[in-house]
Amino acid sequence: MKKITMQDVALKAGVSKSTVSQYINSRFEFMSIATKHRVEEAIKELGYIPNHIAKSLKQKKTGTIGVIVANILHTFSTEIIRAIEDECEKNGFHLFVCNADDQPTKERSYIDMLVAKQVDGLIIFPTNGNNDYYKQLKNAEFPIVFVDRVINEPIFPTLLLDNESASQIAVDLLVKKGRSKIGLVSTSIAQNVTPRVERIKGFRKTLVTHGLSIEEDWIVAEKRQEIGSKLQHLWDSGNRPEAFFATNDLALIELLKFIKKNNLAIPEDIGVIAIDDSPFLEMATTPISVIKQPTFEIGQNAADTLLQLIVSKDFKDHYEEKRYQPILVERESI
Amino acid sequence: MKKITMQDVALKAGVSKSTVSQYINSRFEFMSIATKHRVEEAIKELGYIPNHIAKSLKQKKTGTIGVIVANILHTFSTEIIRAIEDECEKNGFHLFVCNADDQPTKERSYIDMLVAKQVDGLIIFPTNGNNDYYKQLKNAEFPIVFVDRVINEPIFPTLLLDNESASQIAVDLLVKKGRSKIGLVSTSIAQNVTPRVERIKGFRKTLVTHGLSIEEDWIVAEKRQEIGSKLQHLWDSGNRPEAFFATNDLALIELLKFIKKNNLAIPEDIGVIAIDDSPFLEMATTPISVIKQPTFEIGQNAADTLLQLIVSKDFKDHYEEKRYQPILVERESI
DNA sequence: ACGGCTTACTAAACCGGTTTAGTAATAGGA
DNA sequence: TCCTATTACTAAACCGGTTTAGTAAGCCGT
Structure with missing residues (x-):
């Protein structure tokens, strides 16, 4: 027809x-x-x-934005995306959302595809494997904003949590509650993912600040599927922490599975605190204490920063990272 | 440049x-x-x-699909979207995802926007308020697939759970476990939303099948924010069910909050079963029994059905609803 | 009455890639 | 040597809306 x-x-x-x-x-x-x-x-x-296609061809803009998430399974990613969506929508933009699964090759092909679709800009949670390509896009004056992770050079605006601070808040609270034997659970740092690396660093720093020794065996940083067995091994060794700090929601899920499996009571047998929240943590039998990211604010600012870059075309040589303060939500798990 | x-x-x-x-x-x-x-x-x-814009103008296709979700807060929605994304990506298509917040006016404006952006087809979780417009699009031979909800006429392929069957499975299990006083918690049915209406219907039917009377006061179907107080009122009246059946994940969250607030033990003080799952339900102190939707299969089939319609242009006058069998995941909450 | 300015509308070029019909050169067979 | 078919490449129209420069009519002031 x-x-x-x-x-x-x-x-x-x-x-x-x-x-x-x-x-x-x-x-x-x-x-x-x-x-x-x-x-x-x-x-x-x-x-x-x-037909907006014809209009876009002539006006050389599409009213679309590409968002490339490193790992969409993280709850905070989807929360940030929600905020980006809301802010973009207010300004007449719509999103293509792509999940790179922490793979640089996937990220690269998504960037190519989105640029070919003439998105007006990109918000990327960078995987860290396309640094040369980011530079090319910078040279081409293509608008990009980075979120959650830092790359080797500050060529685009970068918004992320103050990760070390988040770890410090967690350890400070554990110590305040009388816990001095503290373990950490993280997903893998093999790819040098900014939040994970910085959170572990913050954890170590704060232990030292409290005059506590760092028990290397109590730091579990593995692929998600291996966390459970590593925790079991640690537990069975007999030298056990009194509390665990999970650095993200996926690590927390594995930690809770481990705790369930060993019939441990929270906080009697083991204390728990984590970074990032979930509706279910509040209503668990023992509500879990967490350190939240201000995901709405990060997403909103990311969208605004990008939209500003798209409009102004005012590209700087370098950009200062914008760090967001974490928010403690103290419940009953410590 | x-x-x-x-x-x-x-x-x-x-x-x-x-x-x-x-x-x-x-x-x-x-x-x-x-x-x-x-x-x-x-x-x-x-x-x-x-520049794919120029290509799309000439070829009259964009390689994009619009997905309009009625309420993105439901976990199963995002699971279905993930499956749609994977399947579309295999076939060289990408998605615009929009959230209508159960509002027909919002849905209508999204449809307009996506059609203007020349998406090749739409997958809609329909709000039920744009039936005339759906017909116009049918007449224009625009490819659409409906998911999760049925509209008044079967003009497009429609894929959804066998909701009555899901309720039957829930009630059957509760009865099998010796529960005969069963309440139901749902989000609002004011807008005649297919799953909610059908699940309540299935609940009623199965109670009758078991020779159990229907206690109208034990059926709580309210706006999410009002569920808690309604449950409290019911509980305080003294005439209480032994178990609750939550018809979706958002209702379950409110139910669990209520249970927590009243310091009730699951399953000793109250049994719980729900439709739709979450990672946290498995590892709760009392893991919650659920009836899952085969979200991956529904999403994959929805994408395949739409892609086929896009390619073949073979529009039928009417379509048979495709119903998916629910899956019981029996845990410890009954 | 005439000239200049304003109002109301339009023709056609443009955006960038696709596609089709056309052109030129070459090779092979009669 | 000539004719036909194939190979290799290209000019230009097209997709649909935007935008700019142009045209015509009318109004106002001198």
Whole structure:
């Protein structure tokens, strides 16, 4: 069935397609009331829907933004995306969301695809394996904002949690509650992922600050599927921490599975604190204490920063990282 | 900075842009090796990235699909979307995902926006307030697949859970475990949302099948924010069920909050079963029994059905609903 | 009455890639 | 040597909306 175009509307209304375009874009300064009504009627009668593809080709903008997430399984990622979506929508932009699964090759092909689709800008949770390509895009003055992770050079605005601070808050609270034997659970740092690396660093620093020794065996940083067995091994060795600090939600899930499996009571047998929240943690039998990221604010700022870059085209040589303060939500698990 | 076009590449390689287009589209049948290499070199040297906008205008297809979710807060929605994404990606399509918040006006404006962006098809979790518009799109032979909810006429393929069966499985299990006083918790049915309505219907039917009376006060179907107080009221009245059946994950969250607030033990003081799962339910102190939807299969089939409709353009007058069997995951909460 | 300015509208070029019909050169067979 | 078919490549129209420069009519002031 034939698609209705402006030409069809023009013929129906007895005007030119330029006039129809003026009408569609609400440019009425030099348009008579009679013309206005005829075009309006024709559009209604024919059920005309504009084709944004043609408009985008001419105007060299699409009103779309690409978001490339390193690992969408993290709850905080989807929360940040929600905020980005809301902010973009307010400004007439829509998102393509892609999940790179922490793979640089996947990330690269997504960047290519999104650039080919002429997105107006990108928000990337970078995997850290495409640094040269990021530079090329910088040279091409393509608008990008990084979120959650830092790359080797600050060529684009970068927004992320103050990770060391988050760890410090966690350890400070554990110590305050009388816990001095503290373990840490993380997903793998093999790829040098910023939050994980920084959180472990913050953990170590704060232990030292409290005059506590660092028990290397109590730091579990593995692929998700291996966390459980590593924790079991540690537990069975007899030299056990009194509490665990999980550095993200996926690590927490594995930790809770381990705790369940060993029939441990929280906080009697083992204390628990984690970074990132979930609705279920609040209503667990023992509600879990967490350190939240201000995900809404991060997402909103990321979107605003990108939209500003898109409009202004004002590219700086370097950008200062923007760090966000973590938020303690103290419940009953310590 | 000027964007590189095929014309630029053609000039650099000493060929026409038609030749470059042939190269880009891997049409080498009538192309000499020398030409091939010259074009390849030029593309590499200039860093040419194709503009899919121009391509889409000419070919009248964009390789994008719109997904409009009625309420993205439901975990199963995001699981279905993940499956749709995976399947679309295999076939070279990408998604715009929009959240209608159960509002027909929002849904309508998203449909307009996505059609204007020339998406090749739509997957909609329909809100039930745009039935005339769906018909217009059917008449225009625009490819659509509905998921999770049924509208008044079967004009597009529709995939959803066998909701009554899901409720039956829940009630059957509760009865089997000796529970005869059973309450139900749901989010609001004010908008006649298919799953909620059908699940309550299935609940009633199965109670009757078991010779159990239907206690109207024990059926709580409210806006999410009002569930807690309604449950409290019911509980305080003294006439209490032995177990609750939550018809979706958001209702379950409110139920668990209520249970927590009243310091009730699961399953000693109250039994719990719900439709839809979450990682945390497995590792709760009392792991919660659930009835899962085969979300991956539903999503994959929805994507395949739409892609087939896009390619074949074979529109039928009517379509049979496709119902998916629920899956019981029996844990310890009954 | 005439000239200049404003109003109302329009023709056609453009955005960038696709595709089709056309052209030129070459090779092979009669 | 000539004719036909194939190979290799290209010019230009097209997709649909935007935008700019142009045209015509009318109004106002001199």
